[in-house]
Amino acid sequence: MTRPRLRIDAHVDGTPAGILAEARAAEATGASRLVMAETAYDPFVQLARAADVTDGIELGTGVAIAFARTPMTLAYQAWGLHEASGGRAVIGLGSQVRPHVERRFGMPWSRPAARMREYVQAVRAIWDAWQTGSRLAFRGDFYTHTLMTPAFSPAPVAPGVPRLLLAGVGPLMTATAGEVADGFISHPFTTVEYLTRRVLPGVREARAESEAQGASWTTRPFEVVGNVLAAVGRTEEELAANTAGVRERLAFYASTPAYRPVLELHGWGALQEELHPLSLRGRWREMGLLVDDEVFRAFAVAGTPEEVAREVHARYGGQVDRLGLSPAPGADPASTAEALTALCAQAG
Numbered sequence: 001m002t003r004p005r006l007r008i009d010a011h012v013d014g015t016p017a018g019i020l021a022e023a024r025a026a027e028a029t030g031a032s033r034l035v036m037a038e039t040a041y042d043p044f045v046q047l048a049r050a051a052d053v054t055d056g057i058e059l060g061t062g063v064a065i066a067f068a069r070t071p072m073t074l075a076y077q078a079w080g081l082h083e084a085s086g087g088r089a090v091i092g093l094g095s096q097v098r099p100h101v102e103r104r105f106g107m108p109w110s111r112p113a114a115r116m117r118e119y120v121q122a123v124r125a126i127w128d129a130w131q132t133g134s135r136l137a138f139r140g141d142f143y144t145h146t147l148m149t150p151a152f153s154p155a156p157v158a159p160g161v162p163r164l165l166l167a168g169v170g171p172l173m174t175a176t177a178g179e180v181a182d183g184f185i186s187h188p189f190t191t192v193e194y195l196t197r198r199v200l201p202g203v204r205e206a207r208a209e210s211e212a213q214g215a216s217w218t219t220r221p222f223e224v225v226g227n228v229l230a231a232v233g234r235t236e237e238e239l240a241a242n243t244a245g246v247r248e249r250l251a252f253y254a255s256t257p258a259y260r261p262v263l264e265l266h267g268w269g270a271l272q273e274e275l276h277p278l279s280l281r282g283r284w285r286e287m288g289l290l291v292d293d294e295v296f297r298a299f300a301v302a303g304t305p306e307e308v309a310r311e312v313h314a315r316y317g318g319q320v321d322r323l324g325l326s327p328a329p330g331a332d333p334a335s336t337a338e339a340l341t342a343l344c345a346q347a348g
Contacts, residue, residue, distance in 0.1 A: 006317050006347040009033045009225065009324035010340055011062065014046040023050035025337050027057045030344030033090060035062035035324055044077040051085035059085050062324070063094035063167045063185065067115070068105040071122035071143050078123075078162050079130065079154050087159025092185050092225075093120070094167040097258075113172035115142050120164055120180045124217065127161040130154050165225065169258060174199050178206030180215075183223035188326045189253035190227075191298045192315055194262045200224065226320035228312055231302035231328050232335045239302065242335075244288060245328030246300050251287035254295075255279035268295060305335060309342035317347075 010026035014036035082089035129136040136148040166177035167185035177184040233239025255275035
């Protein structure tokens with residue numbers, strides 16, 4: 001039986017100085033989607049710039065912080081990117097954690113899965129009003145949007161409204177992705193076993209329920225997006241440095257109590273107890289040394305660009321619809337691009 005083709009995402013830093021070169025390089029690898037996370041820069045601004053120097057590659061937020069914005073604010077930003085790119089925008093959303101939402105963005109936090117469900121529904125209602133001219137009359141427990149006049153309505157977009165994907169870790173948020181989104185984005189701190197045994201069954205069950213109810217958005221295909229940490233090295237020195245960087249990133253995630261269930265599935269729950277006190281003191285390098293080879297291999301891949309491509313495709317092909325490589329912090333973009341090119345060739 002032939003496995004479905006694995007589509008590839010190219011993740012970029014998206015700095016103002018580098019986004020144009022990154023976008024051109026990503027499209028040259030054969031990747032079908034350029035993805036930028038919301039960290040130090042606004043992904044909507046930088047991806048709109050990338051639209052001007054690319055032709056066919058999709059432009060995705062991976063992820064934009066939903067609760068940092070109202071549904072109306074997000075709807076306008078996403079629509080602007082969609083228009084600027086000729087219909088190539090794919091909007092990945094995430095909730096972030098409570099301290100960032102409340103103390104960094106100054107926005108309300110409560111019942112994140114329920115709030116996110118309503119948030120996505122509100123954005124869809126706003127887009128429907130713009131695309132079809134229908135009356136905007138959304139009323140929910142968290143958001144109300146009932147005013148939209150012609151002067152404030154963008155023109156319809158010929159390719160249709162953007163797709164909305166949702167990231168999640170816990171069972172409530174991952175089920176919400178299956179229920180109301182067009183796809184689910186997996187966290188990089190996820191093993192194939194955890195994804196297939198603990199996450200995707202709930203996602204797919206929720207999606208099936210929405211399809212059975214005839215939800216309008218289920219006429220579009222649902223996609224599962226995987227992300228894997230990759231230490232890529234064209235020399236022994238580069239590989240060693242990037243492997244150490246990925247170990248530290250794994251240690252950072254593993255120190256977080258919310259991610260303990262992933263470790264516990266493999267019998268590594270005690271690792272979180274070792275790492276968490278060190279994280280409070282910022283001892284990142286020491287934490288990385290506690291991530292042994294067995295743990296590393298379960299979460300990440302390492303090797304030359306060709307070796308990484310082969311291992312990633314063997315591990316994730318047939319398990320997810322799309323896959324993105326998350327390189328080590330400070331990794332040489334040329335090495336990552338070489339791995340992506342090889343992976344795109346593997347994926348066909």
